[in-house]
Amino acid sequence: MAGMIVDCGIYRDGKRVPGPEDFSDALAEVRAAGNGFLWIGLADPTTEEFDHVSDEFGLHPLAVEDAVTAHQRPKVDIYQDSVFTVLKTAAYHQDHETVSIGELMIFLGDSYVMTVRHGPESPLKDLRAELEAQPELLAHGPAAVLYAVCDLVVDQYLDVATELQTDLDELEAEIFSPGRSRGAAERIYGFKRQVVGFRKATFPLMEPALRLTRAGDEVRVPFVAGALRPYFRDVADHLAKVNEVVESLDRLLSDILSANLAQVSVQQNDDMRKISAWAALAAVPTMIAGIYGMNFEHMPELRQAWGYPAVLLVMAGVCVGLHRLFKRAGWL
Incomplete structure (x- = not known):
């Protein structure tokens, strides 16, 4: 059980305060106090491990199933007592020109936020320390953690998109040079597969990101204070920029592949x-x-x-x- 729990802390007025090491006792203390929230981070939990946690927090069975199974599309699901968010993380490996995709789930309630990560590409390593240095942001409650995670993931997308653009420029110059190497079509197709895989992480997130910015009882996401909506709007703007770049890369790769095949035919x-x-x-x-x-x-x-x-x-x-x-x- 201890192996899957990365960290567990209680926060009041934007600052971490001492509390029980056991997450059950910490949750009970937060709920009894009526202020503050608990932030617990989990890594690759098994079904048995997560069942114990979900029982303590009263999570919806469908959300629990998604969190354990992983391989979900980016989304925001609203349940009676919680909000379940799925994000795809991405990292670009320059040596192999590949994009690796991980997964993050966030459970948000009135007195807690739970992050569940799957895969090695987790951007949360230093996030907790960075947030603890911004008490004015953490003072908005557990939704501030959701915003920070979304912002970090989308910033990671921007880095990956920039790396892809740079490598695509180099690939294009190499393919259309007089002494181009053989197997260009295979390289282009392999690169396109990486872009398509990255696109599957970024494009479906647009609707959930916009959903987090909306106001009104019928459309708003519970536990997200109105003061945080401009922050989520900024995340949505950055994500829109990423999607524009990814769409441009995909279109350019198709054009390069067609041009290369025409060259081969000639x-x-x-x-x-x-x-x-x-x-x-x-x-x-x-x-x-x-x-x-x-x-x-x-x-x-x-x-x-x-x-x-x-x-x-x-x-x-x-x-x-x-x-x-x-x-x-x-x-x-």
Whole structure:
């Protein structure tokens, strides 16, 4: 149980205060006091471990199932006593030109916030310390943690999008250079798969991000104070920028792939013309030599002393003429 709990702390008026180490006792203390909130962080919990936690916090069974199973789309689900948010984390690995995707879940209630991470790409390593240095933000309650997590994840998206853009510029220059390497289509397709995987993390998050900015009893998200909505609006703006970049990358990759395939087709046509031209040059002397190799008695110039060199001259002349013709036509 202790292995899955990364940290557990009580916060009042934006500051961390001493409290019980056991999360059950800490939650009971917060609820009894009627002010402050508990922030508990979990990492890759098993079903059995999370069942114990969910019983203490009274989490909805459907949200618990999603949190344990993972592999969910980014979303915000509202239950009677909690708000369940799913985020995809992303990190770009320069050495392999790959985007790795992780997952974060946040449970938000009136006296607690719970973060559940899946996968190694977690941006929460230093977030708690950074938030504890901003008591004015933490004073808004557990929703401030939700905002900070969303903001950090989207900032991570911006970093990944920038890295993808830089590597795509390098890939484009390399592919369209005169001495381009083989297997360009495979590299483009592999890069496109990374962009598509990244897009699956960023695009579905737009609707939940906008939902967190809305006011009104019918559309607002519970436990999110109105003072925090401008913060979530800033997150949505940054996410919109990320999605614009990702869409541009996806479109550009499709254009590059089409252009590369067109280049390959043109190159293949050039190669076929060259092969055909050389085959034609070889066919003329082969045909003439084949005719004279039939051993017929009555053949032109067969008994003339100059017949053999004359035939060779004819072969050479025809070949030179064809070579010039093909050269002028651009086939050679």
